[in-house]
Amino acid sequence: MNCDMCGSEEQLYSTDVEGARLSLCKKCAKYGKVIALIKKEEVVEKNKNVEIKGPEKETILIIANDYADKIKQKREKLGLKQEDFAKKVNEKISTIHHIETGNFEPSLKLAKKLEHFLNIKLVEEHEEIHKEIHKKENKEHFTIGDFIKVK
Numbered sequence: 399m400n401c402d403m404c405g406s407e408e409q410l411y412s413t414d415v416e417g418a419r420l421s422l423c424k425k426c427a428k429y430g431k432v433i434a435l436i437k438k439e440e441v442v443e444k445n446k447n448v449e450i451k452g453p454e455k456e457t458i459l460i461i462a463n464d465y466a467d468k469i470k471q472k473r474e475k476l477g478l479k480q481e482d483f484a485k486k487v488n489e490k491i492s493t494i495h496h497i498e499t500g501n502f503e504p505s506l507k508l509a510k511k512l513e514h515f516l517n518i519k520l521v522e523e524h525e526e527i528h529k530e531i532h533k534k535e536n537k538e539h540f541t542i543g544d545f546i547k548v549k
Contacts, residue, residue: 466500
């Protein structure tokens with residue numbers, strides 16, 4: 399295990415640095431309050447509990463790409479002017495105009511409201527697969543010390 403600040407592989411100390419608990423070497427621990435010595439056996443046992451998982455699936459809601467055309471076509475099919483439609487859905491006329499011209503993408507909440515009123519499908523489920531990124535074995539990793547400058 400490496401020091402969170404400088405990356406050295408010396409004996410580590412659990413240290414409180416401005417409210418954050420970090421694992422620091424003796425040199426870096428002077429920048430905070432040392433809480434306890436971290437024993438090497440503890441580190442080995444923690445790594446035994448690590449479970450490698452396959453790709454994770456995440457489902458997110460997105461607005462359909464052709465939302466502007468769908469809204470405009472359905473509104474016109476119902477015989478409503480933009481003013482009348484805006485009043486019925488309790489939105490500004492300018493908002494409806496910008497949505498129908500594609501200059502403004504509605505929030506999910508607004509899209510669901512328009513979807514419900516017009517009885518069309520605007521919100522779609524999109525499934526993303528996140529692949530686990532494995533750390534490189536070489537020492538090409540960043541530590542807190544890489545991002546801060548000590549005076």
